Amino acid sequence: MPGAADGPFTVPEHLRAEQLQERMGIELLEWSREQVVGRMPVTGNRQPYGLLHGGASAVLAETLGSVLAAMHVLPERTPVGLELSCTHHRAAVGGWVTGTARPVHVGRSTSTSEIVLVDDRGRRTCTARLTCLHRDTPAAPPA
Template identity: 45%
Template sequence: MTNLPLGPLAEKMGISIVSIDEGSGYATMPVEGNTQPFGLLHGGANAVLAEQLGSAMAYLHAQPDSIAVGIEISISHHRSVTAGLVHAHAHAISRGRTLASYHIEISDDANQRLATARLTCMIRPRRESPR
């Protein structure tokens, strides 16, 4: 739905940003292909989903003169899932001049919470790349 640069990791994991603005966002990711050896969704996949969505929101907040880079993420895993899609819902906690923080909840197809994350991004001036 968006023209945001997602990058190869998000593409490889099948992450899709469904809706987004500076204050809220929604994304999905398939469980299939993102599991650990026991068939459960990998906790790191949850973290990538949370950081992808929150960072995309920070990117929109930082535009057009700045960029956003993740500097801290914390995530608590509440339950496991073995199939279907996971759904990430995010909202901004704070959007300042130099820092932006986001709360991200990840749930399964039955709307059971799988994980809760918090992401902080640093807002930095956009610099021209060296030639």
């Protein structure tokens, strides 16, 4: 299955080791302008009581929502997270958490997506909403 570095955008080799999604084991499974799907293991992303850390859910949600925004605006504009809210419905204790990001609004300067995370049994663990600001993509520096 594809890893985060194998998604719809190329991460420069010198930055791959610095990607948070790589460290958290996030894998992109599907990406289009209609939805982005990815998953993350619970193992390695737990809080001290053995449950999936809420911050890990937020990282998965922001990763998927940002990729979705990028599918709409790159290469002319680059999305950056503006606001993220997460409601945690139930604990994930093992296996994988899978998220699906779908657009709520896509405009020239901002986009908002809803991201639903579910456990291996298909039970909703988190609902998130991400708004991204679309900035002009800076010109590449001369070689």
